[in-house]
Amino acid sequence: MSYSNQDIKAMVDVENGIIDRRLFGDEELYQLELERIFARCWLFLAHESEIPNPNDFITTYMGEDPVLVTRDKTGKIGAFLNVCRHRGSRVCLADYGNQPTFSCNYHAWAYSSDGKLEAVPQLDRWYGRLKLEEWALFPVAQLDTYQGLIFATFDAEAPPLAEYLGDFTWYLDSWLDRREGGAEVVGHVRRWVLDTNWKVAAENFIGDGYHGFATHQSAMKYGITNGNRPPPGKAEPHQIGTVFGHGMGGTMIVDPDISGIHYARLPELDPILDQYTRDTAAETRERLGPKADLYIPSHGTIFPNLSFQPNFASMHVWHPRGPGRIEVRDYAIVDKAAPQEVKDRVNWQCMYRQGPAGTWEQDDSDNWQQVTQAARGTVSKRIPMNYMMGLGERIPHAQLPGMIARGADHNQRNMYRWWSEYMRMESWPELMARVPAMERSY
Amino acid sequence: MLELSADLATTLRVQQFLYHEAELLDRRRNRDWLNLLAEDFRYRMPVRHTVYWKSIEEEFDDVDTGMLYFDETKETMTTRVAKLETNTAWAETPPSRARRMITNVRVKEDRGDELDVESYFYVYKSRLESTEDVYIGERRDTLRRAGDSFQIVSRLVLLDQTVLLVKNISIFF
Numbered sequence: 001m002s003y004s005n006q007d008i009k010a011m012v013d014v015e016n017g018i019i020d021r022r023l024f025g026d027e028e029l030y031q032l033e034l035e036r037i038f039a040r041c042w043l044f045l046a047h048e049s050e051i052p053n054p055n056d057f058i059t060t061y062m063g064e065d066p067v068l069v070t071r072d073k074t075g076k077i078g079a080f081l082n083v084c085r086h087r088g089s090r091v092c093l094a095d096y097g098n099q100p101t102f103s104c105n106y107h108a109w110a111y112s113s114d115g116k117l118e119a120v121p122q123l124d125r126w127y128g129r130l131k132l133e134e135w136a137l138f139p140v141a142q143l144d145t146y147q148g149l150i151f152a153t154f155d156a157e158a159p160p161l162a163e164y165l166g167d168f169t170w171y172l173d174s175w176l177d178r179r180e181g182g183a184e185v186v187g188h189v190r191r192w193v194l195d196t197n198w199k200v201a202a203e204n205f206i207g208d209g210y211h212g213f214a215t216h217q218s219a220m221k222y223g224i225t226n227g228n229r230p231p232p233g234k235a236e237p238h239q240i241g242t243v244f245g246h247g248m249g250g251t252m253i254v255d256p257d258i259s260g261i262h263y264a265r266l267p268e269l270d271p272i273l274d275q276y277t278r279d280t281a282a283e284t285r286e287r288l289g290p291k292a293d294l295y296i297p298s299h300g301t302i303f304p305n306l307s308f309q310p311n312f313a314s315m316h317v318w319h320p321r322g323p324g325r326i327e328v329r330d331y332a333i334v335d336k337a338a339p340q341e342v343k344d345r346v347n348w349q350c351m352y353r354q355g356p357a358g359t360w361e362q363d364d365s366d367n368w369q370q371v372t373q374a375a376r377g378t379v380s381k382r383i384p385m386n387y388m389m390g391l392g393e394r395i396p397h398a399q400l401p402g403m404i405a406r407g408a409d410h411n412q413r414n415m416y417r418w419w420s421e422y423m424r425m426e427s428w429p430e431l432m433a434r435v436p437a438m439e440r441s442y
Numbered sequence: 443m444l445e446l447s448a449d450l451a452t453t454l455r456v457q458q459f460l461y462h463e464a465e466l467l468d469r470r471r472n473r474d475w476l477n478l479l480a481e482d483f484r485y486r487m488p489v490r491h492t493v494y495w496k497s498i499e500e501e502f503d504d505v506d507t508g509m510l511y512f513d514e515t516k517e518t519m520t521t522r523v524a525k526l527e528t529n530t531a532w533a534e535t536p537p538s539r540a541r542r543m544i545t546n547v548r549v550k551e552d553r554g555d556e557l558d559v560e561s562y563f564y565v566y567k568s569r570l571e572s573t574e575d576v577y578i579g580e581r582r583d584t585l586r587r588a589g590d591s592f593q594i595v596s597r598l599v600l601l602d603q604t605v606l607l608v609k610n611i612s613i614f615f
Contacts, residue, residue: 095491095604187508190489192606195573218531222521327605332509348513357487357511357611359525362533365609366570 012420017388024197025375030323038063040155044306049184072114080137147176157428167401175310181336196368205307206247207411240402245418247411248300259293448549464542480593485514487599533612540567575608
């Protein structure tokens, strides 16, 4: 089976909310995703606070390509394929650390932390043909940071990061830039595997506020809430989708006497966090402007595979490992300026809910696995999936950007609309020529 | 020369206690298991990473400042058990089948009222039709004598994986 652009276009019907089940299981579509999405879009690598010092490094992935992320001796961040330019053995085998040079175990080719090939044993046996400057570690095409989040792309023609994030930057500010110094990660990343398609996870975080009451009822029953509890009638759930396929779900404040700043974490669960949120509210409002009062971000995804749950201080990356498997990376994120006691409490609330043992997260596993398994059935995969919730509903907002609606499936439809664009585009310039017309529909 | 930190009877008693604990959990008797935990119980399972030899002291995150999978007291464990008892905790509804193989039990220090004990675990969990999760590692416990048995005062769980090759940790061990 070889899918044409027309075949792919037919798989996502945004107008009627019908999406082809093959998206969650088809091997060919997955390979196309690796080419057309993961080798082209901006992908999250790491948070700057993971590599604070010169010669710090972490290893991660872009799609299924192993990547080494370093801060060189001058402090400049770089990212390279973690693939020796000789035969391709992995140059760096550790998850994180600090060193100025990486020496490949196989033939001892040595690279400095800025990716340059510094030394090759027995270089004379190349008889002058090997110019070291031509065999540096293969760098990403572009690298940039936003609010401490390091992103990179393999595509030199991708628009700048700020343009790719677009309207979504305000929502990142609203939880990563609440105080001077921004945010930092706690400890080192948690990692585990799930038998699910990466999009099942990405779409859940981009806008599935709907599943909380059913999937996570056992946690909520015992007070392990998701916070965000303004008094009844003062706020309403809202989803916001942005250009390039990103989306955030949360709560819109509808009563001007209430401020979203107060509810943006889990303050009501912990008197010390409650006090901290009150004490820092003025600072946050000054940094973010009055929009911070209007909206409480709850969950979201930057397309393709970086998801957030700001009210849990949590961030996830879904690394694809085939159409039916992912490696999850899970972080807790705290204000850098917060006192240690506050950081510990925020981290604990995150740890109790998220991660493989998390009281919320563990109950998602079976659901996502079963959804993914259904996509393997010969007959099942002929039957489309229902993304019809909230069809036709739009609630423009005077101050907040993006495509806004009240409930679930709105952001998912937006995400898959852009999935379809990326899967069919010839190049970034070709897509960017069409974006202004698409933007007018937001 | 092999130095043993406790006499034969104590070592056997500790070992049988850990097997008894495993049996309670294997048989899904979570409330009975909670009764084995001291009121000042602490349970922590830090993340582990692949680091180079020079950083080997840091391969586990610091339990006080780093990232963990579990960071529990008796109260938070009790809430986890209550959550499972709703029968709507989908990670364990329908329930998994688990078996905890506890081995290499050694008393590292006997202080009279409390003992430091280490054990290895191989925990097998099977779920639904073909979902299997395996947890392997080491536990460092402090036990407190309670009559002819013990209470668990603290447990540090050190897993042998960095990327956990499991879909969740929905059970206790």
